[in-house]
Amino acid sequence: MDKQQQNTPLFNRLKQFTQDQPLSFHVPGHKNGLIFPKEGRRYFNDILRLDLTELTGLDDLHAPNDVIAEAQCLARDWFRSDYSYFLVNGSTVGNLAMILATCNRGEKVIVQRNSHKSILNGLELSGARPVFVSPEFDQQVKRYTAPSIEQLKQAIHNHPDAKAIILTYPDYFGHTSDIKSVINTAHQYKIPVLVDEAHGVHFSIDAKVFPMSALELGADLVIQSAHKMAPAMTMTAFLHIKSSYIPSEKIEHYLQMLQSSSPSYPLMASLDLARYFLAMQTKENIQLTLNSIEQMRHVFSKSNKWDLIPIQKERDDPLKITLNAKPGYSAHSIAALFESEGVFPEMRTEKQILFIHGLKFFDDWKRLEKVVEKVTRQLKFSSKHATIESKQPIFPEVTTVLAYSYGEMEPKEIIFMKWSQIIGKVAAEAITPYPPGIPIVVKGERITEHHIKVIHYLLEQQINFQQDNIQEGMRVFKGE
Numbered sequence: 403m404d405k406q407q408q409n410t411p412l413f414n415r416l417k418q419f420t421q422d423q424p425l426s427f428h429v430p431g432h433k434n435g436l437i438f439p440k441e442g443r444r445y446f447n448d449i450l451r452l453d454l455t456e457l458t459g460l461d462d463l464h465a466p467n468d469v470i471a472e473a474q475c476l477a478r479d480w481f482r483s484d485y486s487y488f489l490v491n492g493s494t495v496g497n498l499a500m501i502l503a504t505c506n507r508g509e510k511v512i513v514q515r516n517s518h519k520s521i522l523n524g525l526e527l528s529g530a531r532p533v534f535v536s537p538e539f540d541q542q543v544k545r546y547t548a549p550s551i552e553q554l555k556q557a558i559h560n561h562p563d564a565k566a567i568i569l570t571y572p573d574y575f576g577h578t579s580d581i582k583s584v585i586n587t588a589h590q591y592k593i594p595v596l597v598d599e600a601h602g603v604h605f606s607i608d609a610k611v612f613p614m615s616a617l618e619l620g621a622d623l624v625i626q627s628a629h630k631m632a633p634a635m636t637m638t639a640f641l642h643i644k645s646s647y648i649p650s651e652k653i654e655h656y657l658q659m660l661q662s663s664s665p666s667y668p669l670m671a672s673l674d675l676a677r678y679f680l681a682m683q684t685k686e687n688i689q690l691t692l693n694s695i696e697q698m699r700h701v702f703s704k705s706n707k708w709d710l711i712p713i714q715k716e717r718d719d720p721l722k723i724t725l726n727a728k729p730g731y732s733a734h735s736i737a738a739l740f741e742s743e744g745v746f747p748e749m750r751t752e753k754q755i756l757f758i759h760g761l762k763f764f765d766d767w768k769r770l771e772k773v774v775e776k777v778t779r780q781l782k783f784s785s786k787h788a789t790i791e792s793k794q795p796i797f798p799e800v801t802t803v804l805a806y807s808y809g810e811m812e813p814k815e816i817i818f819m820k821w822s823q824i825i826g827k828v829a830a831e832a833i834t835p836y837p838p839g840i841p842i843v844v845k846g847e848r849i850t851e852h853h854i855k856v857i858h859y860l861l862e863q864q865i866n867f868q869q870d871n872i873q874e875g876m877r878v879f880k881g882e
Contacts, residue, residue: 407480407681411472412674416667420451429455454667463665464658473674480681481606483617483642485650487657488673490665493600494520496625496641499656500596504566504648505530512557512567514549516840518598521568522832526808533561534802543711544726548579553800555587568596571616574838575756576601576719578613585620594622594647604631604761607683613716617644634676638669694763695720701771705778707731723757731781734864739777749837752863804846811846820875825851827878835860836868
């Protein structure tokens with residue numbers, strides 16, 4: 403274990419600063435927690451003491467040369483990158499920055515079609531021309547995962563002038579694909595590979611337990627949500643560079659432009675601590691976690707109302723536990739029953755419910771077992787219904803492009819139209835079920851009957867969308 407990784411320079415400096423009980427004649431207005439509504443003081447008091455600003459000795463995220471710089475260097479060393487940056491606006495800001503730093507208006511970018519909406523927003527901001535490659539349906543895990551390696555390589559061969567290729571690794575459910583061969587092919591054409599690894603920050607711990615990280619596989623730019631799988635506060639993430647194609651100065655330029663000029667010190671300190679936590683994981687810690695995962699899967703397996711999706715060693719993240727509802731039962735109703743008992747899963751789709759185990763052993767087994775038994779019993783006595791199985795593929799075409807460039811979309815008038823009138827129109831907004839935040843329809847895409855069938859199917863399954871009036875229709879460009 404690297405002794406340097408035992409240090410938490412930013413957190414230590416904040417602790418030292420607060421212990422000196424300084425008088426605050428500076429922002430923020432809560433004055434180290436002294437001015438705060440009494441109703442919330444009990445819950446916020448400890449964190450408000452760390453909620454400081456760029457004072458002497460506390461460094462500056464946008465021009466780091468002291469403890470923030472040291473903390474970022476420790477992250478660089480742990481993740482084995484060339485440069486690592488703290489993000490306080492989530493993986494979203496990292497995705498935006500890496501796209502703006504690599505893609506200009508009108509330039510081609512090869513993009514995995516089932517990317518997070520922040521990737522699509524970054525493409526729109528850059529004005530790049532996306533070439534989408536659709537994911538395949540994986541029968542083993544019973545959902546769309548990633549494009550086939552052959553399709554991605556073919557897209558690279560067909561578009562050797564692409565300025566970047568953007569991949570998601572792993573998917574929301576922790577499933578990975580063989581991106582190493584795609585990265586090697588892209589690098590033969592000197593195309594940098596950008597990876598949204600939001601759910602893979604912990605892959606840095608042990609490649610024998612978890613899949614290999616995108617950085618280890620050769621990716622040029624990698625974004626990781628620290629708050630998703632490591633013990634960091636919500637909105638925290640890392641951006642890593644390991645590339646001869648992309649200068650760090652361009653990334654830093656866009657991070658200064660896109661990130662808050664008043665970054666939260668509690669968020670940054672939690673990034674420092676999250677890196678420390680990952681680095682301090684021992685074989686014993688990891689084994690305890692694996693034992694706990696095995697026990698949790700055993701508890702879930704006691705019900706006959708769902709199946710457990712199996713874990714493929716070195717390809718799937720064992721922390722992700724996925725239930726697949728059996729015919730006659732909906733994921734929505736199963737998840738709702740768990741929530742009514744105070745057990746909250748991460749996400750549900752039309753057929754699957756995702757539970758995320760933490761990076762520590764779980765010990766409240768009696769409670770979980772009782773809840774699983776109760777949910778199973780309630781399902782047993784509920785009326786079994788015919789499950790609507792969609793026969794329509796969500797992504798029917800292998801490779802697609804937008805009907806309009808982002809530049810062509812800007813001056814066009816936007817109107818709202820009902821679903822019955824909308825086939826053949828061009829979408830003026832993305833239609834996105836959330837979670838996981840992957841659009842069914844992309845802004846600029848021509849709407850087909852197939853799109854509408856998929857949206858209506860998901861609505862019937864009570865999937866949540868991030869659009870108003872989704873039951874009636876959507877916004878399109880006028881004049882089509």
